[in-house]
Amino acid sequence: MTELEPRAFSTPGKALIIGGYLVLDPKYKSFVLALSARMHAVVRASTRPDISGVYLKVKSTQFNNNEWNYKVSRDSGYVPLEINDLNNPFVEQVVFNVFNYFFPDQIDYNYIEIDIFSDPAYHSTEGSRRKSNQYKSFNFHDKDINEVHKTGLGSSAGLVTVLTASLCYVLIKDHNLNVLNPEHLKMVHNLSQVAHCQAQGKIGSGFDVAAATYGSIIYRRFTPAIIAELPGVDIRFVDKYHKALKSLIDRVDWKIVCEPVKLPPRLKVIMGDVHNGSETVKLVGTVQRWYANNLPRSHDIYEEINANNIIAMNKLIKLYHRSEENPQYYEKMIDNLNKDKNSDPDINELIGSINKIRELFRTITKESGADVEPMVQTQLLNNCLDLNGVIGGVVPGAGGHDAVALIMTEKTDINEATKNNTLFKNVTWMDVKQEQIGLKEENPKHYEDLLFDDEL
Ligand SMILES: Nc1ncnc2c1ncn2[C@@H]1O[C@H](COP(=O)(O)OP(=O)(O)OP(=O)(O)O)[C@@H](O)[C@H]1O
Numbered sequence: 516m517t518e519l520e521p522r523a524f525s526t527p528g529k530a531l532i533i534g535g536y537l538v539l540d541p542k543y544k545s546f547v548l549a550l551s552a553r554m555h556a557v558v559r560a561s562t563r564p565d566i567s568g569v570y571l572k573v574k575s576t577q578f579n580n581n582e583w584n585y586k587v588s589r590d591s592g593y594v595p596l597e598i599n600d601l602n603n604p605f606v607e608q609v610v611f612n613v614f615n616y617f618f619p620d621q622i623d624y625n626y627i628e629i630d631i632f633s634d635p636a637y638h639s640t641e642g643s644r645r646k647s648n649q650y651k652s653f654n655f656h657d658k659d660i661n662e663v664h665k666t667g668l669g670s671s672a673g674l675v676t677v678l679t680a681s682l683c684y685v686l687i688k689d690h691n692l693n694v695l696n697p698e699h700l701k702m703v704h705n706l707s708q709v710a711h712c713q714a715q716g717k718i719g720s721g722f723d724v725a726a727a728t729y730g731s732i733i734y735r736r737f738t739p740a741i742i743a744e745l746p747g748v749d750i751r752f753v754d755k756y757h758k759a760l761k762s763l764i765d766r767v768d769w770k771i772v773c774e775p776v777k778l779p780p781r782l783k784v785i786m787g788d789v790h791n792g793s794e795t796v797k798l799v800g801t802v803q804r805w806y807a808n809n810l811p812r813s814h815d816i817y818e819e820i821n822a823n824n825i826i827a828m829n830k831l832i833k834l835y836h837r838s839e840e841n842p843q844y845y846e847k848m849i850d851n852l853n854k855d856k857n858s859d860p861d862i863n864e865l866i867g868s869i870n871k872i873r874e875l876f877r878t879i880t881k882e883s884g885a886d887v888e889p890m891v892q893t894q895l896l897n898n899c900l901d902l903n904g905v906i907g908g909v910v911p912g913a914g915g916h917d918a919v920a921l922i923m924t925e926k927t928d929i930n931e932a933t934k935n936n937t938l939f940k941n942v943t944w945m946d947v948k949q950e951q952i953g954l955k956e957e958n959p960k961h962y963e964d965l966l967f968d969d970e971l
């Protein structure tokens with residue numbers, strides 16, 4: 516039995532700060548922050564002559580030892596067959612698409628094992644026990660993955676991207692996958708978008724997959740049609756899907772924008788979990804119906820939101836440049852914000868544009884009935900904005916009752932500022948930071964010998 520050298524990868528979670536709903540239309544740009552909570556995969560593969568075709572085991576031991584076992588073969592169009600009839604559409608679509616992309620004649624390593632790990636912030640900690648080693652810490656639940664409450668950081672997009680990278684490593688020529696090679700990143704990104712889109716039922720803009728791959732970005736989506744036009748699987752002509760997919764991944768111009776961005780220095784994002792959970796799919800459907808039934812006024816509202824989105828994004832970029840041009844002045848200016856939020860014209864315009872975006876989303880909330888910025892969240896955000904050092908706040912992504920995202924000075928200690936204050940009793944400040952980097956190589960040894968913290 517020969518073994519492929521084990522490798523590990525990770526991808527970040529996300530917060531869509533600016534551009535919710537509009538980003539579903541390829542016309543509009545958005546601002547997405549990658550977060551320090553990451554999804555991880557450790558991949559091992561070996562040659563097993565006793566097994567016919569390919570056997571793939573995906574394990575998620577953190578969730579009641581969940582695992583999915585697939586058989587795949589070229590003769591059946593690489594449609595994965597789960598041997599216990601278990602469902603995980605995200606894993607299935609990754610397997611299907613990565614195998615179809617490479618469409619291998621013969622597979623050197625036909626027994627593949629992938630261990631998935633998700634950082635604690637993705638899920639509620641309730642009923643979990645922490646396991647750690649000197650490098651990593653993960654929560655272990657005695658419930659299945661689908662029964663544990665999510666915090667909305669984009670676990671499925673992170674999972675799809677990190678699994679895609681892992682399988683690409685096994686199947687790419689000479690196993691030379693390099694996360695620093697732009698061509699390889701593009702391949703992982705495009706394959707992940709296809710798999711995520713198919714698993715989700717084609718509803719998302721793909722900002723979460725783009726952030727999982729590229730980190731914090733200004734994002735403009737691809738035209739949804741390019742994925743919708745892929746042919747179905749046809750067992751009689753197994754290479755039909757492969758040819759169309761290969762062309763889509765390598766040759767079609769996706770006209771996508773993924774420009775790296777950073778929050779201006781000395782500012783940070785803080786995510787607050789409101790523990791309620793929202794149904795993105797339902798919210799999107801309701802807002803889209805409102806949009807269609809209220810044209811052309813709804814279009815004008817979107818255009819006005821977009822004008823303010825652009826102001827907010829430009830101000831964030833300008834502040835970043837100012838920090839580089841005159842670091843001392845910039846530092847003082849940020850320090851001043853802890854006393855007077857209106858002391859700088861760029862910050863003023865940033866605050867003004869975010870307030871306007873929120874106001875327009877409240878109009879949509881009222882008219883459509885979709886809780887994009889429901890009253891409780893308005894109150895919570897306004898209470899946050901009253902705190903020293905907090906300069907902006909939004910209900911990220913699709914909005915709803917899930918979470919709030921705040922932009923504040925680095926010196927602001929949100930836990931301290933809200934401690935014992937009943938106005939904030941329903942919110943838990945999450946232990947995540949904004950991060951630049953998307954798909955990252957990890958050390959597979961860092962996932963070994965995890966021990967329960969309470970037994971250390
Ligand atoms: N650690 C994991 N192991 C295995 N599968 C996982 C894991 N994390 C997520 N998944 C898959 O992703 C699904 C959750 O995806 P979903 O898109 O509903 O949530 P999300 O991406 O975390 O949330 P949101 O899009 O609101 O940020 C799970 O049902 C499971 O199929």
Ligand SMILES: C[C@@](O)(CCOP(=O)(O)O)CC(=O)O
Nearest residue numbers: 535536719720721795912913
């Ligand atoms: C409403 C939408 O723009 C954002 C959804 O974001 P989230 O899943 O709530 O983080 C949909 C999308 O872009 O996929």
